[in-house]
């Protein structure tokens with residue numbers, strides 16, 4: 001067995017879905033290893049756009065199997081809707097989609113707890129997608145959670161009711177939170193559980209480890225700066241998003257990992273609250289947002305935009321042990337006269353090139369290097385050599401600074417708009 005990992009090096013939405021789909025056919029199996037429907041992975045081909053939340057992005061490659069690993073948290077309602085969309089588009093999943101028995105289930109009350117917690121935080125809120133991710137992982141580590149395997153047991157309903165009751169006690173006593181749609185939500189949820197039962201539920205760790213020749217691509221969700229340990233805590237998600245998490249979230253040993261493919265946008269975006277040292281609150285930020293269609297694939301919220309941040313990219317490649325890089329959305333910078341990259345920060349009067357304990361935007365002032373832009377439309381270019389010289393300079397500078405080859409350059413959202421070097 002060989003496992004490569006593809007994961008985001010920024011605050012998510014780097015284009016993971018597009019690139020996993022693009023390289024997916026080289027692998028026998030794509031495995032999601034963490035996160036849940038807070039993710040939105042977009043794939044475009046044949047004039048159609050698909051957005052996946054729980055299902056791995058290999059689902060459109062006919063010969064590739066897909067596994068939702070034990071590290072993922074699944075909302076059966078969202079998952080059922082995803083399956084329905086695949087069906088409507090004639091995408092087959094009966095023989096190539098598998099779910100780990102050990103993956104945890106997001107319950108309706110997890111969503112309410114998420115909402116109640118955010119309301120209670122007031123202006124310190126995380127900006128969660130409100131999909132119930134945090135409360136579900138809390139129940140997992142608190143040893144209370146419900147897992148996919150539990151739906152096969154006789155006392156599933158009893159376990160579900162008992163946990164729902166406990167959540168309602170917390171909601172009422174601690175948060176004074178009420179939700180009038182609870183009964184309806186629970187009915188739909190239980191119906192969706194019946195759909196889940198019809199799918200291929202497997203012991204994920206055996207499913208992959210018993211096949212000696214299998215080549216796996218582990219697909220990350222979110223990004224390194226949203227990692228619960230190494231991200232901009234507390235403005236992070238509730239799972240480990242980094243490469244080490246692929247071992248835990250699928251059940252593979254570290255010595256099976258080969259390539260770690262790190263993906264980043266040609267600039268930075270962030271959706272939700274939290275520090276963002278290179279954020280652009282000006283016309284250029286707006287232009288990037290407009291040209292890059294920077295609106296969340298899951299929540300539709302507008303994404304904050306800013307210049308590329310080299311100290312944080314270096315940090316991300318270090319934590320993940322990145323062996324090769326993918327740069328996306330370089331086309332979005334077309335027609336910006338002067339493009340900047342943050343090379344260092346000024347912090348307490350000192351020039352630094354690392355991330356301090358507190359990534360406080362107030363105290364961390366970016367120091368920029370400026371690059372000349374380009375005007376040519378690059379989306380139809382399929383050879384690196386044919387790209388405008390100023391664009392190549394930008395990429396070659398990054399390669400030199402990061403000391404890792406950039407193997408794929410993405411020049412548009414479509415599967416075909418991709419340059420493999």
Ligand code: GDP
Nearest residue numbers: 013014015016017041042297329410411412413
């Ligand atoms: P993910 O969460 O990392 O899979 O990324 P998202 O799908 O949330 O966001 C990436 C967005 O950028 C999607 O709308 C993609 O269709 C789009 N996209 C991906 N690569 C490119 C690219 O190279 N250029 C442009 N213009 N759009 C891209």
Ligand code: IMO
Nearest residue numbers: 012013038039040127128129221222237271272
């Ligand atoms: P993909 O896989 C971008 C952000 C949320 C919020 C924080 C916590 O599409 O890149 P959560 O719902 O996990 O409690 O939210 O993390 N966030 C994402 N931002 N892309 C994602 O996933 C994200 N998943 C969560 O906006 O700031």
Ligand code: MG
Nearest residue numbers: 013040041297
């Ligand atoms: Mg996304």
